[in-house]
Amino acid sequence: MSxxxxxxxxxxxxxxxxxMVVARDTFAAVVGFVAYGLLLTLVWVQLHGxxxxxxxxxxxxxxxxxxxxxxxxxxxxxxAAARAxxxxxxxxxxxxxxxxxxxxxxxxxxxxxxxxxxxxxxETAANMGATGVGNPITGVLxxxxxxxxxxxxxxxxxxxxxxxxxxxxxxxxxRPGPRHRADPxxxxxxxxxxxxxIGLVVGVYIFWVGADLPGGKFQGxxxxxxxxxxxxxxxxxxxxxxxxxxxxxxxxxxxxxxIAIGAAGVATAGAFLAYPDGLAKLLIKAIEWALLPxxxxxxxxxxxxxxxxxxx
Amino acid sequence: MNLADLFTVAAVCAGAFFFLAGSVGLLRFPxxxxxxxxxxxxxxxxxxxxxxxxxPRVDGVxxxxxxxxIWLLALLASAAASQxxxxxxxxxxxxx
Numbered sequence: 001m002s003x004x005x006x007x008x009x010x011x012x013x014x015x016x017x018x019x020m021v022v023a024r025d026t027f028a029a030v031v032g033f034v035a036y037g038l039l040l041t042l043v044w045v046q047l048h049g050x051x052x053x054x055x056x057x058x059x060x061x062x063x064x065x066x067x068x069x070x071x072x073x074x075x076x077x078x079x080a081a082a083r084a085x086x087x088x089x090x091x092x093x094x095x096x097x098x099x100x101x102x103x104x105x106x107x108x109x110x111x112x113x114x115x116x117x118x119x120x121x122x123e124t125a126a127n128m129g130a131t132g133v134g135n136p137i138t139g140v141l142x143x144x145x146x147x148x149x150x151x152x153x154x155x156x157x158x159x160x161x162x163x164x165x166x167x168x169x170x171x172x173x174x175r176p177g178p179r180h181r182a183d184p185x186x187x188x189x190x191x192x193x194x195x196x197x198i199g200l201v202v203g204v205y206i207f208w209v210g211a212d213l214p215g216g217k218f219q220g221x222x223x224x225x226x227x228x229x230x231x232x233x234x235x236x237x238x239x240x241x242x243x244x245x246x247x248x249x250x251x252x253x254x255x256x257x258x259i260a261i262g263a264a265g266v267a268t269a270g271a272f273l274a275y276p277d278g279l280a281k282l283l284i285k286a287i288e289w290a291l292l293p294x295x296x297x298x299x300x301x302x303x304x305x306x307x308x309x310x311x312x
Numbered sequence: 313m314n315l316a317d318l319f320t321v322a323a324v325c326a327g328a329f330f331f332l333a334g335s336v337g338l339l340r341f342p343x344x345x346x347x348x349x350x351x352x353x354x355x356x357x358x359x360x361x362x363x364x365x366x367x368p369r370v371d372g373v374x375x376x377x378x379x380x381x382i383w384l385l386a387l388l389a390s391a392a393a394s395q396x397x398x399x400x401x402x403x404x405x406x407x408x
Contacts, residue, residue, distance in 0.1 A: 187395040194388065 006046055013039050024083065026075055030068040037061025050214035051137040054206070058222040066229075066303055132281030134212030141216070142284045146273040150262065153255050153291060156298050160251070164242055167307040173243030174311045176304040182235040192234030199227035207292055211281075217288050221295035228300050239304045241311035247297070254294025258287050316368040323365025330358030344401045352394045356387055 016036050023029040037060045044053035075082075087095075124136055124144060131143040141149045167174070182188050207220030231237040240247050261283055262273040269276045275283045337350025363383045370376045 187392050187399075191388070191392040198385070 002046075009039065009043060009046065013043060026072045026079060027069075030065065030072045033068060034061055034065035037065060051135075051216065054214060054216075054219040058219045062226065063222050063299060063303065070303075070305065130277075130280060131275075131284065133284060135210060135214065135216075137214070138210055138216060138284070142287060143275065143280060146262070150255070150258050150273070153258065153295065156295065156302070157251060157255060160298050160302050163302055163306055171307050171310050173241055174307040175241050175309045176239045176301060176307050177232075178308060179238060180233050180235045182233075184235075189234045189236060192230045192236050196227040196231060199223055199230075203227070203296075207288070210288070211285065217292045217295055221292055222299050224292075224296040225300035225303065228296070229303055232304065239301070242301070242307055243311055250297050251294055251301075254287075254291035257290035261287055320365045320368060323361050327358040327361030327365060330354045330361060334358065345398060348394045348398055348401075352390045356390055359383055359386055 013036065016032055016039060020029050020032040020036060023032060037056060040060060041053045041057040044050070044056055121136075124140060127144075128134075128136055128139050131139040133139050133142075203220045203223035205220075206215040206223065207217055208215075210216035210220070228237070232239055265274040265276075266272055331354065334351050334354030337354060338347050341347045341350055360383055363379045366379060367376050370379060
């Protein structure tokens with residue numbers, strides 16, 4: 001029964017991916033991508049990777065989907081012109097060759113993996129006691145491979161700087177995105193009043209249980225970011241100008257605390273990002289609490305987009 | 313198979329039937345508003361029946377409450393989203 005379910009799921013994911021590639025309309029392809037993200041979430045649940053499933057649902061399907069919808073809306077005006085152009089056959093042949101080659105190389109690499117796959121899982125499980133946290137994923141992300149997580153949070157910040165750098169000079173330091181106005185009595189404004197309190201509780205809960213159960217700061221932060229964006233889109237709130245000092249401080253605060261605790265590890269535990277005995281759980285929690293607001297703000301501002309209006 | 317299992321099977325099957333009916337409506341109904349109607353009405357009822365069927369299988373009151381809250385949030389989200397889509401449809405109609 002569950003074999004049939006898995007086979008059906010795999011076929012569905014492949015079919016949807018193929019449809020997305022051949023879909024002519026950009027917006028339709030984006031809608032397909034969001035559905036694809038939800039299906040991938042189910043795949044990760046079937047693989048017992050609930051942490052990855054949550055991240056895929058929140059970041060892969062939700063956040064990236066929203067960004068692509070915005071991109072598709074921007075491209076709409078030029079889409080007809082782009083579709084009328086048809087590359088010559090050498091270009092198309094080269095593209096097919098390149099895409100086919102990448103697919104073949106990936107297939108060979110996956111098939112060449114040793115069976116059983118090399119695993120550090122037993123060692124991780126044996127040393128989880130040293131970290132004091134119950135969720136092995138959190139243990140790996142913030143103790144055994146903390147440097148990866150530090151780089152991840154920095155990459156998100158760099159992505160935001162990339163978005164900001166697209167701003168024209170005259171609105172540099174201004175507010176991102178258009179000022180949304182909506183009738184205060186309409187559905188969107190109602191939803192933007194009812195949902196954020198619930199969403200904040202759910203976001204903080206998903207962050208809080210991350211120490212012992214599936215969940216964590218990235219998933220929690222994207223839910224919190226979504227709630228703020230909902231209020232902005234309903235016209236109940238406005239995005240702050242990106243030149244504000246408190247905003248810049250809040251953005252770098254989380255990564256700075258991470259780096260400071262990591263650097264303190266050189267003196268107290270003998271290595272960068274090492275934690276002294278007995279303090280591991282406390283320090284991991286401190287890093288996570290510092291990262292949550294920074295991540296939520298960074299993700300929200302990436303979605304809010306390029307500054308378009310002067311600060312004033 | 314005891315009584316609780318029978319209840320679960322019956323309720324989840326009924327829920328799946330409503331999902332199926334909603335999907336058939338989405339494919340067969342003539343315009344956007346009727347299609348929205350089919351989706352939101354039938355799927356909300358379907359999800360409610362699935363949640364109802366799963367309630368006897370949860371361990372603890374908290375797990376059951378979470379399931380019910382998920383259903384309520386889905387109700388809120390689909391009601392709001394269908395309103396917004398319907399408004400967009402109405403605005404895009406010629407002469408509206």
